[in-house]
Amino acid sequence: xxxPLLPADRIIRQRKDAxxxxxxxxxxxxxxxxxxxxxxxxxxxxxxxxxxxxxDARARIPDLWVEEIDRIxxxxxxDAVAEDCDRVSxxxxxxAPDGLxxxxxxxxxxxxxxxxxxxxxxxxxxRARINxxxxxxxAPDTARALARHAPLQGRIAxxxxxxxxxxxxxxxxxxxxxxxxxxVAISRAGLKTIGALIxxxxxxxxxxxxxxxxxxxRRLQGLAPAPLTPRRNVPAIWSExxxxxxxxxxxxxxxxxxxxxxxxxxxLAARREGGRVFEASFYRAxxxxxxxxxxxxxxxxxxxxxxxxxxxxxxxxxxxxxxxxGFDQMRLCVLHADPLAAVxxxxxxxxxxxxxxxxxxxxxxxxxxPERVVRFxxxxxxxxxxxxxxxxxxxxxxxxxxxPAPEAGEPPLRPSQIFNPPQRIAIRFAxxxxxxxxxxxxxxxxxxxxxxxxxxxxxxxxxxxxxxxxRDYYRIEDAEGRRFWLFRAGAYAPGADTHWYLHGVFA
Amino acid sequence: xxxxxxxxxxxxxxxxxxxxxxGGERFSTGSRAIDAALGGGLVxxxxxxxxAEGMADEPAxxxxxxMLALRASDAKPIVWxxxxxxxxxxxxxxxxxxxxxxxxxxxxxxxxxRDGPAVLRAGEEAARCPPxxxxxxxxxxxxxxLDLVATRRxxxxxxxxxxxxxxxxxxxxxxxxxxxxxxxxxxxxxxxxEAEAPGHPCFVADLLRDRAGAAGRGWTxxxxxxxxxxTDIPIADISGSDISGNxxxxxxxxxxxxxxxxxxxxxxxxxx
Numbered sequence: 001x002x003x004p005l006l007p008a009d010r011i012i013r014q015r016k017d018a019x020x021x022x023x024x025x026x027x028x029x030x031x032x033x034x035x036x037x038x039x040x041x042x043x044x045x046x047x048x049x050x051x052x053x054x055x056d057a058r059a060r061i062p063d064l065w066v067e068e069i070d071r072i073x074x075x076x077x078x079d080a081v082a083e084d085c086d087r088v089s090x091x092x093x094x095x096a097p098d099g100l101x102x103x104x105x106x107x108x109x110x111x112x113x114x115x116x117x118x119x120x121x122x123x124x125x126x127r128a129r130i131n132x133x134x135x136x137x138x139a140p141d142t143a144r145a146l147a148r149h150a151p152l153q154g155r156i157a158x159x160x161x162x163x164x165x166x167x168x169x170x171x172x173x174x175x176x177x178x179x180x181x182x183x184v185a186i187s188r189a190g191l192k193t194i195g196a197l198i199x200x201x202x203x204x205x206x207x208x209x210x211x212x213x214x215x216x217x218r219r220l221q222g223l224a225p226a227p228l229t230p231r232r233n234v235p236a237i238w239s240e241x242x243x244x245x246x247x248x249x250x251x252x253x254x255x256x257x258x259x260x261x262x263x264x265x266x267x268l269a270a271r272r273e274g275g276r277v278f279e280a281s282f283y284r285a286x287x288x289x290x291x292x293x294x295x296x297x298x299x300x301x302x303x304x305x306x307x308x309x310x311x312x313x314x315x316x317x318x319x320x321x322x323x324x325x326g327f328d329q330m331r332l333c334v335l336h337a338d339p340l341a342a343v344x345x346x347x348x349x350x351x352x353x354x355x356x357x358x359x360x361x362x363x364x365x366x367x368x369x370p371e372r373v374v375r376f377x378x379x380x381x382x383x384x385x386x387x388x389x390x391x392x393x394x395x396x397x398x399x400x401x402x403x404p405a406p407e408a409g410e411p412p413l414r415p416s417q418i419f420n421p422p423q424r425i426a427i428r429f430a431x432x433x434x435x436x437x438x439x440x441x442x443x444x445x446x447x448x449x450x451x452x453x454x455x456x457x458x459x460x461x462x463x464x465x466x467x468x469x470x471r472d473y474y475r476i477e478d479a480e481g482r483r484f485w486l487f488r489a490g491a492y493a494p495g496a497d498t499h500w501y502l503h504g505v506f507a
Numbered sequence: 508x509x510x511x512x513x514x515x516x517x518x519x520x521x522x523x524x525x526x527x528x529x530g531g532e533r534f535s536t537g538s539r540a541i542d543a544a545l546g547g548g549l550v551x552x553x554x555x556x557x558x559a560e561g562m563a564d565e566p567a568x569x570x571x572x573x574m575l576a577l578r579a580s581d582a583k584p585i586v587w588x589x590x591x592x593x594x595x596x597x598x599x600x601x602x603x604x605x606x607x608x609x610x611x612x613x614x615x616x617x618x619x620x621r622d623g624p625a626v627l628r629a630g631e632e633a634a635r636c637p638p639x640x641x642x643x644x645x646x647x648x649x650x651x652x653l654d655l656v657a658t659r660r661x662x663x664x665x666x667x668x669x670x671x672x673x674x675x676x677x678x679x680x681x682x683x684x685x686x687x688x689x690x691x692x693x694x695x696x697x698x699x700x701e702a703e704a705p706g707h708p709c710f711v712a713d714l715l716r717d718r719a720g721a722a723g724r725g726w727t728x729x730x731x732x733x734x735x736x737x738t739d740i741p742i743a744d745i746s747g748s749d750i751s752g753n754x755x756x757x758x759x760x761x762x763x764x765x766x767x768x769x770x771x772x773x774x775x776x777x778x779x
Binding site for chain 2: 352353354356357359360361363364367368372373374375376377378384387388390393398399400402403404405406408409411412413414415416417418419420443445450451452453475476477479480481482483504505506507
């Protein structure tokens with residue numbers, strides 16, 4: 001698919017009064033002069049071409065609509081078109097700056113054949129007021145070259161299988177996409193068309209222009225495979241529903257979704273796999289696409305489980321799924337799958353229970369987000385602030401014996417809750433200058449210390465914070481039994497200001 | 508034949524339990540006094556509420572709930588749903604400190620909920636998962652959505668899954684609820700270790716409400732991490748001295764603060 005007038009289309013789409021305006025040109029400053037880099041159909045018809053300076057153009061047509069080119073906005077429009085084409089096929093490649101390639105293998109039957117598909121896409125684009133040339137061919141390079149370089153009259157829109165080489169024969173050399181100097185060199189040799197190149201032995205060109213050129217030539221004829229880099233991951237498995245009439249009722253959406261989930265589940269079971277990353281796409285009749293992705297801790301394949309996960313996720317969306325005038329298409333993809341053995345009926349009770357807990361973590365993660373459903377993992381460090389790391393539970397399944405057991409008979413030496421950052425406290429009275437405080441105030445309350453243990457000196461790891469002072473920690477209990485973890489920043493030095501902090505609270 | 512009879516007896520017993528207002532299996536707290544007053548402990552498949560007496564007692568209330576969860580859960584996973592604001596106000600959960608209470612973080616899934624409704628939602632979802640050992644629910648203050656209906660839903664889920672749901676009401680005040688028991692907890696002075704060091708966690712737990720009718724009583728208990736049990740402690744044991752040595756001396760107190768000083772008692776204790 002080629003959008004020859006994309007920048008102009010974009011600007012015209014934005015203006016309601018575009019019809020009444022003079023021919024449009026988009027300009028850019030090049031080598032000190034404003035030059036035309038894109039133009040509208042009207043401007044083209046008036047005889048303007050890309051590369052002309054704005055002054056020359058104005059001399060020919062005084063009444064021009066001039067805009068500066070905005071390549072970022074153009075790329076965004078191309079992306080939006082690509083997103084829309086996702087309805088046709090999940091494999092869409094962006095052919096920047098003004099083209100798209102779709103892999104429609106196995107998709108055309110949904111539209112009543114290739115001709116129907118092409119017609120459908122063209123109509124959609126026409127309604128969106130985007131000029132496009134579309135060609136269907138057996139190889140991506142063939143289609144691309146034909147869309148861009150074939151003359152408008154007598155153009156082949158759909159290349160029959162095996163006819164690729166014949167179709168590209170009449171194309172100009174430029175269709176190869178070579179560098180300018182190579183193109184000129186070939187032209188100077190009197191070779192004007194692709195056909196002329198095909199008729200000559202390929203070694204001739206390989207020695208002069210490199211293997212790359214013969215490879216391109218072969219790709220153009222559909223003889224060599226071309227690498228494809230789709231803009232989105234190609235789903236391993238997908239299921240899709242199209243509706244002749246857009247559906248908007250929740251029950252309808254739900255039942256269609258349940259159907260797809262079941263289908264996906266069956267497919268996964270057949271492959272002995274379970275999905276880890278799923279994505280649901282909801283295509284609104286007005287062109288908007290809403291995608292909702294879900295990640296699970298373990299491979300999942302039961303349709304029921306999948307359905308529950310998505311229901312949690314959809315319920316919790318900050319901006320809920322809005323069907324507008326209805327969805328005319330829905331798709332459910334498995335973006336990543338892992339091997340999963342068939343369910344064994346004789347699974348022991350423990351495994352079933354573990355599964356139920358993992359399912360719960362998946363559901364909670366789907367609803368609240370994986371970063372909000374966490375497990376604590378120990379870190380090998382003396383720094384109290386980094387001794388534990390909260391990690392998403394779905395990526396860190398339950399395991400035992402990560403955490404060491406405490407020494408028997410000892411009271412708790414670490415607080416159950418911690419303040420980050422530590423809270424500054426005011427010392428009212430300390431009996432010994434380098435000892436624990438006797439009275440302190442925190443949050444406008446006075447606490448009288450009754451018991452204390454310390455100091456436990458904890459030095460920061462030198463490679464992390466070489467300038468931070470060591471901390472002297474004390475376990476403190478006040479007269480009413482509240483237990484605190486305090487520290488003094490830095491060792492005691494006579495005459496110097498010492499700062500005390502409350503770092504945590506014990507049970 | 509004998510086995511049949513046994514099974515029948517069990518079934519009858521279960522039916523009887525199910526019909527009583529505070530029915531269901533109970534889990535012991537470890538404290539003889541509390542267990543005796545409650546008829547064997549707290550009801551397992553039920554909602555229990557824990558309040559803190561004052562703001563500074565919130566850590567004690569949360570810890571008390573963890574300890575009840577540990578008593579009930581028998582090494583099974585525990586889900587803790589906590590509203591973000593509780594962490595900001597009262598301190599974030601500190602995993603190494605949980606270890607010190609006897610809860611290995613290996614068993615814990617923490618759900619950080621944005622607001623009250625999210626806490627209740629996640630709590631209920633978790634309470635419907637029977638393989639869990641216990642569910643801790645910790646909203647902040649008195650969320651609007653936390654009403655009789657919401658607590659009844661939690662209580663129902665708890666009963667169905669036979670799983671205790673322990674609600675820590677950080678910064679909250681009692682409101683009508685379907686809880687089977689309601690506790691008010693405050694820190695109590697610990698029995699001191701050598702050299703004036705703070706000892707094992709002690710609490711005063713008042714039973715404000717109990718479906719079975721034991722409300723209005725209070726107990727002073729100490730948490731024994733090694734046995735994962737509460738133990739009763741006599742009042743005489745906790746009225747210790749303050750650090751400057753003005754109070755009554757306790758039996759077993761070997762180093763006086765004035766003589767030894769609190770400088771290096773930790774090393775002394777570990778060496779001994």
